[in-house]
Amino acid sequence: MTATEIxxxxxxxxxxxxxxxEINGRKLVYFDNAATTQKPTSVIDTITHYYNFDNANIxxxxxxxxxxxxxxxxxxxxxxxxxxxxxxxEEIIFTSGTTQGINLVASTFGRKFIKEGDEIIISGMEHxxxxxxxxxxxxxxxxxxxVIPVTxxxxxxxxxxxxxxxxxxxxxSVNHVSNSLGTINPVKKIIELxxxxxxxxLIDGAQATSHLxxxxxxxxxxxxxxxxxKLYGPTGIGVLYGKKEILNAxxxxxxxxxxxKEVTFEKxxxxxxxxxxxxxxxxxxxxxxxxxxxEYIALxxxxxxxxxxxxxxxYATEQLSEIEGLRIIGxxxxxxxxxSFVMDGIHHQDIGVxxxxxxxxxxxxxxxxxxxxxxxxxxxxxxxSFAVYNTTEEIDKLVAGLHKVKxxxx
Amino acid sequence: MTINETQDExxxxxxxxxxxxxxxxxxxDLGKKLKGLPEEQKTEENIIKGCQSxxxxxxxxxGEKLFFEADSEAIIVKxxxxxLIRVLSGHxxxxxxxxxxxxxxxxxxxxxxxxxxxxxxxxxxxxMKNYAIAxxx
Ligand SMILES: Cc1ncc(COP(=O)(O)O)c(C=O)c1O
Numbered sequence: 001m002t003a004t005e006i007x008x009x010x011x012x013x014x015x016x017x018x019x020x021x022e023i024n025g026r027k028l029v030y031f032d033n034a035a036t037t038q039k040p041t042s043v044i045d046t047i048t049h050y051y052n053f054d055n056a057n058i059x060x061x062x063x064x065x066x067x068x069x070x071x072x073x074x075x076x077x078x079x080x081x082x083x084x085x086x087x088x089x090e091e092i093i094f095t096s097g098t099t100q101g102i103n104l105v106a107s108t109f110g111r112k113f114i115k116e117g118d119e120i121i122i123s124g125m126e127h128x129x130x131x132x133x134x135x136x137x138x139x140x141x142x143x144x145x146x147v148i149p150v151t152x153x154x155x156x157x158x159x160x161x162x163x164x165x166x167x168x169x170x171x172x173s174v175n176h177v178s179n180s181l182g183t184i185n186p187v188k189k190i191i192e193l194x195x196x197x198x199x200x201x202l203i204d205g206a207q208a209t210s211h212l213x214x215x216x217x218x219x220x221x222x223x224x225x226x227x228x229x230k231l232y233g234p235t236g237i238g239v240l241y242g243k244k245e246i247l248n249a250x251x252x253x254x255x256x257x258x259x260x261k262e263v264t265f266e267k268x269x270x271x272x273x274x275x276x277x278x279x280x281x282x283x284x285x286x287x288x289x290x291x292x293x294x295e296y297i298a299l300x301x302x303x304x305x306x307x308x309x310x311x312x313x314x315y316a317t318e319q320l321s322e323i324e325g326l327r328i329i330g331x332x333x334x335x336x337x338x339x340s341f342v343m344d345g346i347h348h349q350d351i352g353v354x355x356x357x358x359x360x361x362x363x364x365x366x367x368x369x370x371x372x373x374x375x376x377x378x379x380x381x382x383x384x385s386f387a388v389y390n391t392t393e394e395i396d397k398l399v400a401g402l403h404k405v406k407x408x409x410x
Numbered sequence: 411m412t413i414n415e416t417q418d419e420x421x422x423x424x425x426x427x428x429x430x431x432x433x434x435x436x437x438x439d440l441g442k443k444l445k446g447l448p449e450e451q452k453t454e455e456n457i458i459k460g461c462q463s464x465x466x467x468x469x470x471x472x473g474e475k476l477f478f479e480a481d482s483e484a485i486i487v488k489x490x491x492x493x494l495i496r497v498l499s500g501h502x503x504x505x506x507x508x509x510x511x512x513x514x515x516x517x518x519x520x521x522x523x524x525x526x527x528x529x530x531x532x533x534x535x536x537x538m539k540n541y542a543i544a545x546x547x
Binding site: 024347349350353354357379404408409 | 430438463483484
């Protein structure tokens with residue numbers, strides 16, 4: 001039996017109420033999953049239930065609601081620990097998303113451990129979220145930022161990476177999966193090589209967690225960060241994993257409630273991990289709902305989801321390649337279900353507008369990776385990205401839609 | 411023709427279309443027909459930055475009247491720009507700065523002016539009006 005048969009995609013689609021609607025008179029085809037995935041009813045219900053029955057501020061209350069909210073909040077932390085294969089809940093820090101996770105590391109680890117004359121390495125296929133925080137730090141501290149080049153196929157030039165490594169390099173920050181190209185980067189190898197020169201590694205897992213099995217210990221990642229909204233969870237919540245000994249050596253990020261042990265006007269002592277990095281009242285409802293999202297994935301099995309998505313990727317790649325004048329950008333050997341493409345003589349924005357009129361939601365533009373677009377000498381791409389609830393019939397609609405676009409613009 | 415007379419004329423033209431594709435084919439055609447700008451006028455100074463596509467706008471005065479020329483990378487935006495120019499170009503700065511552009515909504519294209527489209531069109535309307543204010547005696 002194929003993964004698609006095992007999963008019963010029609011039943012899965014029924015779990016996502018948003019999919020059951022018409023856009024411009026056509027059944028919605030949602031292919032913008034790399035930007036954010038839709039949410040199953042169970043996740044939506046968890047949020048509603050939390051506010052209807054359990055809402056209270058966590059940790060300090062002694063009443064029943066506070067206990068319940070705290071219990072569910074911390075249960076989510078444990079579920080994430082398990083999801084990432086981390087050894088301790090002290091290593092799981094809640095953030096507002098990937099962007100905040102990266103900024104946290106830049107502001108604390110970066111300011112404490114990276115000095116003038118040191119070097120940071122990122123790659124040519126990073127999201128702006130994994131470029132700008134490092135540029136800001138580098139400018140402030142006189143640190144050098146180096147960039148691993150991208151090959152024509154859309155893979156990292158590992159030879160160039162090896163040549164960049166030296167004792168001066170203190171941190172490497174790269175994505176596990178490219179949001180624009182779908183490339184799965186060899187992060188285990190990247191980490192191994194970095195550790196050999198004593199550098200630490202942050203992995204931006206924003207695009208990886210919904211497709212790949214993650215094991216931070218097997219990877220030996222020093223930091224790993226992701227956003228809940230890209231794996232069927234709510235917006236506004238994310239996770240930063242960090243190795244305990246490194247997190248302990250780092251100064252806090254923001255000051256405020258929850259992150260302190262004791263405050264006097266003379267001196268404040270900081271709370272223990274992970275609370276040291278969680279100042280203020282967190283996004284409790286969405287943290288709780290992230291656990292439900294992880295349960296949804298576990299219920300269907302990540303392997304099955306990945307196999308179904310791989311089938312969609314292969315089908316879409318074949319079908320799209322047959323359209324004359326269409327060129328796929330990013331042809332790495334290892335990819336997740338993301339297809340980025342350009343069409344001869346047609347601006348991506350026109351493609352996006354005309355597909356939307358046919359009910360097909362894709363993303364067009366530079367996907368917050370302008371340097372990568374410059375690398376390929378293009379202004380932007382049209383990107384279709386698939387999730388568990390997508391089907392080959394929907395890909396057929398995309399292909400038919402593109403033929404119509406070509407016809408209208410010729 | 412006044413600004414509003416031109417707007418009403420466009421609204422009437424669009425009443426002929428009952429299918430989205432016809433409407434967009436017409437706009438695409440208008441995009442192709444827009445003369446655009448020579449490369450040397452597609453300067454940083456003339457650019458109206460949108461997230462998705464760049465739009466260039468240039469204005470010049472003849473007597474009391476203000477004229478616009480514009481260009482874009484995306485053909486649908488270019489078609490919409492063509493209509494904006496047809497409506498606003500050749501009027502006095504005062505009439506342009508005070509114009510209420512109701513035709514965009516009436517022909518069902520208001521979503522293209524929304525911020526989310528980031529196509530620079532909303533900024534283009536604003537820039538046309540800014541030119542008009544700057545040229546107002
Ligand atoms: C690779 C990558 N990194 C970082 C981000 C930023 O994630 P967020 O906006 O959820 O913080 C994204 C989101 O598009 C992404 O795809």
